[in-house]
Amino acid sequence: MSKKKDTFINMVVSLFVITIVAGFSLGFVNELTVGPIEKGKIERKVIALKMVLPEFDNNPVEQVLLIKSDFAKDSVEVYPAFKEGAFVGAAVIGSTEKGFSGLIKIMVGFKPDGIIQNIQVLEQKETPGLGTKMKDEKFLAQFREKNPSAFNLKVTKDGGEVDALTGATITTRAFGEAVQMAYDEFVKNNSSIIELKN
Amino acid sequence: MAEKVNQTQNFLKGIIKENPVFVMLLGMCPTLGVTSSAFNGLGMGVATMFVLLMSNIVVSLVKTQIPSKVRIPAFIIIIASFVTIVEMVLEAFIPFLYEQLGIFIPLIVVNCLILGRAEAFASKNNIGSAVIDALGMGLGFVIALTALGAVREILGSGSIFEMKFVAEDANTFILFILPPGAFIALAYLTVLFNKISIKNT
Numbered sequence: 001m002s003k004k005k006d007t008f009i010n011m012v013v014s015l016f017v018i019t020i021v022a023g024f025s026l027g028f029v030n031e032l033t034v035g036p037i038e039k040g041k042i043e044r045k046v047i048a049l050k051m052v053l054p055e056f057d058n059n060p061v062e063q064v065l066l067i068k069s070d071f072a073k074d075s076v077e078v079y080p081a082f083k084e085g086a087f088v089g090a091a092v093i094g095s096t097e098k099g100f101s102g103l104i105k106i107m108v109g110f111k112p113d114g115i116i117q118n119i120q121v122l123e124q125k126e127t128p129g130l131g132t133k134m135k136d137e138k139f140l141a142q143f144r145e146k147n148p149s150a151f152n153l154k155v156t157k158d159g160g161e162v163d164a165l166t167g168a169t170i171t172t173r174a175f176g177e178a179v180q181m182a183y184d185e186f187v188k189n190n191s192s193i194i195e196l197k198n
Numbered sequence: 199m200a201e202k203v204n205q206t207q208n209f210l211k212g213i214i215k216e217n218p219v220f221v222m223l224l225g226m227c228p229t230l231g232v233t234s235s236a237f238n239g240l241g242m243g244v245a246t247m248f249v250l251l252m253s254n255i256v257v258s259l260v261k262t263q264i265p266s267k268v269r270i271p272a273f274i275i276i277i278a279s280f281v282t283i284v285e286m287v288l289e290a291f292i293p294f295l296y297e298q299l300g301i302f303i304p305l306i307v308v309n310c311l312i313l314g315r316a317e318a319f320a321s322k323n324n325i326g327s328a329v330i331d332a333l334g335m336g337l338g339f340v341i342a343l344t345a346l347g348a349v350r351e352i353l354g355s356g357s358i359f360e361m362k363f364v365a366e367d368a369n370t371f372i373l374f375i376l377p378p379g380a381f382i383a384l385a386y387l388t389v390l391f392n393k394i395s396i397k398n399t
Contacts, residue, residue, distance in 0.1 A: 004265045022279040026282055032290070033291075035290075037286070119223065130234075167376070
C-alpha cells in the first residue's frame with residue numbers, strides 16, 4: 001500500500017477517524033472501569049476507617065457528617081463511630097495544601113476525649129523516599145495516644161513536639177497542620193457528632 | 199535488502215547499542231524524576247514498556263493511512279489514549295499497583311522515547327519488527343531505570359527494593375534521593391555503561 005497523499009481532505013479525514021476511534025475506545029474502557037474504581041475507593045475508605053477508629057458496629061460511611069470549614073476548600077468529612085449505641089470516637093479527614101508538592105489528605109481517628117487513636121494517610125504527592133515516609137509506622141507512632149490539647153503538633157524545630165522526618169521538614173509541618181485542623185474540627189463539632197446517634 | 203531486519207540484532211540494539219537512557223538519552227524526565235527507589239524505577243519501566251509496545255503495534259498498522267504532514271498529532275493521540283486506558287484499567291483492577299505508580303502514569307505521554315520509536319521505527323517497518331523493537335527498547339528502558347533506582351536507593355536510603363540493610367537511624371546520602379542525586383547517578387552510570395559497551399564491541 002502506498003502512503004496517503006498530503007491533501008487537505010486526507011489529513012482532515014485521517015485525524016477525524018483517529019480521534020473518533022480514540023474517543024470511543026476511551027469511553028468504552030471508562031464505562032468498564034468506573035464501577036470498580038468507585039467501589040475500590042469506598043472499600044479503601046472503610047479499611048482506613050477500621051484502622052483509625054476503635055471497634056464500632058454502625059456504618060460510619062452512611063452517617064458521614066459534612067462540616068463547612070474555613071481551613072479547607074471542601075467541607076470536612078467526619079465519620080462517627082458507635083458501639084452498642086455508645087459514642088466511641090470519630091474519624092476526621094484533615095487536609096492541607098502546604099505539603100511539599102501540594103495536597104496532603106489524612107484521616108485522623110479520635111477517641112471521645114480527643115485522644116488520637118490512629119492516623120492514616122489517604123492522599124499525598126510527596127517526594128518518594130523522603131516525604132512518603134510519613135506513611136511509616138515509626139513516624140505515625142509518635143501521634144498515637146496523644147491529645148493535641150496537650151501535645152504540640154509543631155515540629156521540634158518550630159518549638160513543637162513532633163520529630164520531623166529527615167529531609168522532609170516541610171512535609172512534617174504540613175502533616176502536623178492537617179492533624180491540628182482535624183482536631184479543631186472534632187472539638188468544635190463534638191456535640192453535633194454525638195447527636196448523630198441513631 | 200532494507201526490509202529484512204535481523205531480528206536478534208533488532209532486539210538487542212535496544213538494550214545495548216541504542217539503549218534509550220544510557221546511549222540515546224531519551225525520556226529523561228521520567229528517568230530523573232521517578233527513580234528514587236528501585237521499585238519505582240521498575241514500575242515506571244514496565245508501564246512505559248507496555249505503552250511502547252501497544253503504540254508501536256498500532257502505529258505500524260496504520261502507518262500507510264496517515265498523511266505524513268499530520269503523523270505527529272496522530273501518533274500523540276494514539277499514545278495518549280493507551281496511557282489513559284492503562285491508567286483506568288490499573289486503577290480499577292490492580293489498585294495496589296496503581297497506588298504505587300499512579301502519579302507516574304500520566305508522565306508516560308510526554309516520554310519522547312515512545313514518540314521517538316513511533317516516528318523513527320514503527321512508522322517505517324512492519325508489525326513484527328515493530329513489536330521486537332518495542333520489546334528491546336522497553337527492556338533497555340526497564341533495566342536502565344531499575345539500575346538507576348537501585349543505585350540511588352542504596353546510597354540514599356540504605357536499602358534495596360525496600361529491604362533495609364543499614365540501621366534504622368543511620369545517616370545515608372539523602373542527596374541521592376533528591377533531584378540533584380538523579381543527575382549525578384545518571385552521569386556516572388552513563389560513563390560506566392558506555393565504557394563497558396565500547397570495550398566489548
